[in-house]
Amino acid sequence: MKFFIDTADLDEIKDLASTGLLDGVTTNPSLIAKSGREFIPLIKEICKVVSGPVSAEVAATDYATMRKEADVLRKIADHVAIKVPMTPDGLKVCKELSDDGTMVNVTLCFSAAQAILAAKAGATFISPFVGRLDDISSDGLQLISDIVRIYENYDYFDTQVLVASIRNPLHIIDAAKMGAHVITSPPSVIRQLYKHPLTDIGLAAFVKDWEKTGQKIL
Numbered sequence: 657m658k659f660f661i662d663t664a665d666l667d668e669i670k671d672l673a674s675t676g677l678l679d680g681v682t683t684n685p686s687l688i689a690k691s692g693r694e695f696i697p698l699i700k701e702i703c704k705v706v707s708g709p710v711s712a713e714v715a716a717t718d719y720a721t722m723r724k725e726a727d728v729l730r731k732i733a734d735h736v737a738i739k740v741p742m743t744p745d746g747l748k749v750c751k752e753l754s755d756d757g758t759m760v761n762v763t764l765c766f767s768a769a770q771a772i773l774a775a776k777a778g779a780t781f782i783s784p785f786v787g788r789l790d791d792i793s794s795d796g797l798q799l800i801s802d803i804v805r806i807y808e809n810y811d812y813f814d815t816q817v818l819v820a821s822i823r824n825p826l827h828i829i830d831a832a833k834m835g836a837h838v839i840t841s842p843p844s845v846i847r848q849l850y851k852h853p854l855t856d857i858g859l860a861a862f863v864k865d866w867e868k869t870g871q872k873i874l
Contacts (some may be wrong), residue, residue, distance in 0.1 A: 657832050660709070660840035662820065664691040666701055668843045673705050680708035682761070682783075682820070682840040684739065685715060696732065703733040709780075711761045713739035714749075722749045730758050737761045737780060742770050747777040754778030761818065771803040775815040781838065786831075787821035797827065801834045808835075825849050 658679040661672055664687040672678045681702055688695050699712045712732070714725040726738045726749055737759035740746035750760045754777065761781040762774040766789060774782040784803060786796025800819055807813045816837035822828060825848050828839050 657836065658708075658816075658838040659846065660711075660818070660838055661843050661846060662687070662822070662840040663843055664688050664693065664698060664702075665843070666691075666693075666698065666705070669702055670705055672843055672846060678706065678708070679838070680710060680737075680840075681706050682711040682739070682818075684711075684713050684763070696728075699729070699732050699736065703735060707735065709735055709737040709759055709761075711737045711739045711763075711781075713763065714741075717741065717743065717745065719745035719748050722746065723752070726753055726758075735759075739763050739783075742766075742774065747773055750774065750777040750779050754780070763820070766799070768799065768802045768806060771815075771817075772806060775807060775810075775813040779815045781816050781818040783818045783820040783840070785821035786819055786827055787823040789821075790823070796821070797830050797834070800831050800836050804835045 659677055660680040660682050661678060662682045663669060664683045669681055703710050712729045714722045716722045716725055722740060722745060729738055730736055738753055739761040740749050742762050742764045750762055753760050759780040761783055762779040763783045765771055765782050765784045771782045784799050786800060789796035789799060800817060803817050818838040818840055819831040819836045820840050822839055822841040822845055825845060828841060831839055
């Protein structure tokens with residue numbers, strides 16, 4: 657499973673990239689607004705830090721303007737993935753960009769039917785939003801299971817399932833069990849994966865016992 661982080665905070669990206677465990681970054685207009693940074697210069701900086709896919713989302717909703725924006729964004733770096741909405745115009749842009757060799761991330765997916773359309777359009781990634789489905793008492797992870805199962809039926813579907821709207825570590829673990837290819841998570845949830853009380857207890861005991869020996873390695 658690939659780990660992307662869902663943020664436009666450059667400091668967070670640099671910190672997690674330094675672990676060597678980060679495979680990519682996703683951004684969206686809300687995250688850009690929260691950062692207070694200029695969009696294109698920020699994407700350029702992120703691309704210098706991360707060598708994997710960096711999703712940059714178009715701001716328009718009509719085909720013609722999305723297409724023009726996509727042409728600007730994909731010139732930033734070869735590993736920019738153009739993020740388009742799950743709409744007829746968005747999928748039209750997706751098809752054209754994919755045919756031209758550009759990575760495309762189709763976002764705001766909430767059904768298996770939409771995921772099938774994205775795969776047909778040649779999307780590199782489909783982003784089902786599990787947390788937002790859970791918020792309306794729907795089963796977000798069931799959607800992940802359904803999409804993975806459908807994609808496995810067809811060798812010519814190359815679209816990767818990118819689990820988005822992650823809210824907790826269990827979303828990541830369950831998505832991994834289902835065979836999802838990628839998760840994109842807030843940095844805080846990624847850090848929660850490290851934590852276990854028995855790890856903390858065990859480490860404290862090891863440190864205490866080592867101190868009793870009076871020895872040093874360095």
